[in-house]
Amino acid sequence: MNTPAEKNHNPSPEHNHEKCVSKAIGTAEHLCVVRGVQLTPIRHQVLELIWENHKAVKAYELLDRIKPVMDAAKPATIYRALDFLIEQGLIHRIESLNAFVGCNCSGHQHEQLLLICKQCNEVEERPATEVMQALSLEFDQAGFVVHSKALEIHGICVKCIGLNDKQN
Amino acid sequence: MNTPAEKNHNPSPEHNHEKCVSKAIGTAEHLCVVRGVQLTPIRHQVLELIWENHKAVKAYELLDRIKPVMDAAKPATIYRALDFLIEQGLIHRIESLNAFVGCNCSGHQHEQLLLICKQCNEVEERPATEVMQALSLEFDQAGFVVHSKALEIHGICVKCIGLNDKQN
DNA sequence: AAAGCTAATTTTATATTATTACATTCATTG
DNA sequence: CAATGAATGTAATAATATAAAATTAGCTTT
Incomplete structure (x- = not known):
């Protein structure tokens, strides 16, 4: 029997996550320079933690994970970094989970359809053009008059x- | 100058809210009988409070509002009633506000598009058939494979x- | 270099939202 | 009417989020 952690470890053979992360972080760094805003060490750190995988992550999980590196970290530390990253469109807040996930749609339409898996907790963003048009x-x-959208499935x-099918 | 409360009082001349509420409560009572579940006094009370208007309302607001009638009410009292009402499809939980609103779509497709006004806080449900098809x-x-949807605008x-236009 | 400015951070406290656990009561129905 | 499961009462606490004031770090202007 698998532990929950093992069960939730769900790599896709064709997904090179190292590449994926370095692209995301690189884009973030570039965008911040272009926009004249500071991707400070704390913000950079939080962004990296979020990008460790494609799963929705909670603010206090991030707090726990950043403490070994930044012992002084408090809730406000994390929330301010998250606010910044959200403002810059570098992460999504998942309203229905009170959680956060890296965004790889920077530069394009930012508000996308989020498909959130209950089993592996991974989040897939989809531009869902037809959906957006119908909306x-x-x-x-x-x-x-729309200000913002939360489209979470x-x-x-x-x-x-x-995986589930194979098990049967 | 208007107080915020006055500013947010936003009646529609053609909307007979008394009728609207009695219909909603009536439907709820009927559905509970049909389904063999109990719309107990607490649950009924909470449903009525929610239906006082079409605005998103917070759990602790409901708690405050129910206390005059039910002094013993505690958070669990409210959350249990809310859980029941949600299960029965009688109210919606608005994930992006941590709030609740009456649902008048019982019997039809329950998961609808919610248009949430930042100014008056009222929530409009729309079946949005084309959107659902595109989804x-x-x-x-x-x-x-979808289990549930949060579509909040x-x-x-x-x-x-x-109203805003008139003020200018 | 000193003074002044701004953005960012630290720190403490607290507000808000939600759940757990266990005891008790209520409503059926066998 | 006793057994059972559903609902409620009650207390404590967990989880999520923000406020406010003091401080620091990096600039820029003199």
Whole structure:
């Protein structure tokens, strides 16, 4: 029998996460320079922790994980870093989990459809163009002026379905 | 100058709220009988409080509002009632606000698009059929099996836009 | 270098939201 | 009417998030 941790370790053979992270961090660094904002050590650290994987991560988990490196870290330390990263569009806040996840859509449409797997906790972002168009029509019909969207879907991702099937 | 409360009082001339509430409560009572579940006094009370208006309301606000009637009420009292009402599809939980709102779509597709006004705090539910269809396609493409959806849009509703325009 | 400015951080405290656990009571129904 | 499961009462605490004031670090202006 697998431990929960093992069960939730769900690598995709074709996914090179090292590359994925370095791209995300690189883009973040570049964007901050371009925008004249500071990706300070704390912010950089938090962003790296978030990018350790593609799973939704909680603020206090980040706090625990940053403490070995930054003993003085307090909730406010984390929340301020998260606020900054969200403002800069470098991470998403997942409202329905009170959690956070790295965003790899910087520069494009930032508000995407989030598919959140209950089993492995990984989050897939999808631009979902048709959905967004249908939403726009809906807003027009309602006369509603949008400021922000939370489009969060919970279920089981394709990788976990595959794993589950194999087990039977 | 208006007080915030006055500013946020935003009645629609064509909306008969008394009728609206009695319909919602009536439907709830009926559904609970049909389903063989108990709409106990506490649950009924909480449902009525939620239906006082169409605004998103917080759990601890409900707690404060129920105390005059039920002095013994504690957080668990409210959260248990809310859990029941959500299970029965009689209210929605608004994930991005940690708040709740009455649901008038019982019997139909329960998961609807929620348009949440930042100014008056009212929530409009919309079936948004085209959006839902586009979402289904997206899930199929992703191979994702959906358990639940949170589709929450924040912005300014058509009534508030009208009011704001008049003020200029 | 000193003074002044701003953004960022530290620190402490506290507010807000939600759950757990266990005792008790209530409502059926066998 | 006793047994059972559902609902409630109660206390404590966990989990999430923010506020506010003091301090620091890095600039820039003189």
